[in-house]
Amino acid sequence: MLVGVTLGTNQLAAASQFYQRVLAKIGMQQTLSIEGEVGYGVAGVSSFWVLTPFNQEAATVGNGTQVTFRAANNAQVDAFYQAALSAGGSDEGAPGYRYREHYYGAYCRDLDGNKLHVMHEPQSL
Structure with a gap:
């Protein structure tokens, strides 16, 4: 079972x-903020972290690495994508339907260049 995902950053306050x-x-x-690390989640449970690398080397992006977040609806996909761009992130694929008839998603990159995907697909299908 996957417990969480961590991405490195070179600018923790900005990230x-x-x-x-x-x-x-x-x-x-x-959900958490300690020296060099910030956690995010739902109901106080951290499942996503950004941190400065422990080895004190520069954080780098992975080729082929992507973190996917599930949205509750298409409007949340749009809002996530727009918030990322307005906060200084970059576009990697505007919101829209792709892959399957009911799969709605968008792609962007954070301030360090990490690739993010946000998607919604109704669970009742």
């Missing part, structure tokens, strides 16, 4: 502000 704005759009909030 924290970015993720607070973006993740709020899908109901996640900051």
